[in-house]
Amino acid sequence: MSIEPSGRSxxxxxxxxxxxxxxxxxxKAYPEQIVxxxxxxxxxxxxxxxxxSAERRRITLNTFVRLGLEVVLAHADNLTGANEDELLESLxxxxxxxxxxxxxxx
Numbered sequence: 001m002s003i004e005p006s007g008r009s010x011x012x013x014x015x016x017x018x019x020x021x022x023x024x025x026x027x028k029a030y031p032e033q034i035v036x037x038x039x040x041x042x043x044x045x046x047x048x049x050x051x052x053s054a055e056r057r058r059i060t061l062n063t064f065v066r067l068g069l070e071v072v073l074a075h076a077d078n079l080t081g082a083n084e085d086e087l088l089e090s091l092x093x094x095x096x097x098x099x100x101x102x103x104x105x106x
Contacts, residue, residue, distance in 0.1 A: 027065065037064050074101040 029037075044059045071091075072079070078094035081087040094101070 022062075022066075034061070037061055040064070071095070 038061070041059050041061060041064070048056050048059070075091055075094040075098070078090060078098070079087055080090045
């Protein structure tokens with residue numbers, strides 16, 4: 001590991017997850033969602049091994065949380081419902097009728 005002029009050691013390996021600042025928060029997921037996301041994370045990480053480590057980004061469970069938030073925010077104007085099941089159904093309808101909804105990302 002090399003030392004940068006700032007006195008910090010230069011990190012080798014995958015790039016940080018994102019160049020954008022993130023804020024920590026706590027959330028909950030259903031156990032089967034975690035299992036499926038870990039399987040997906042593992043598969044995508046294995047597929048990315050062919051990309052040089054200096055060029056690839058780490059894929060973590062938080063990556064999927066951020067992706068899910070992007071999808072929800074992209075369809076926010078179409079969401080209706082008084083509970084999780086109703087919100088999920090309205091999100092699915094919105095995605096089906098408008099799959100190319102603009103991302104909230106700037």
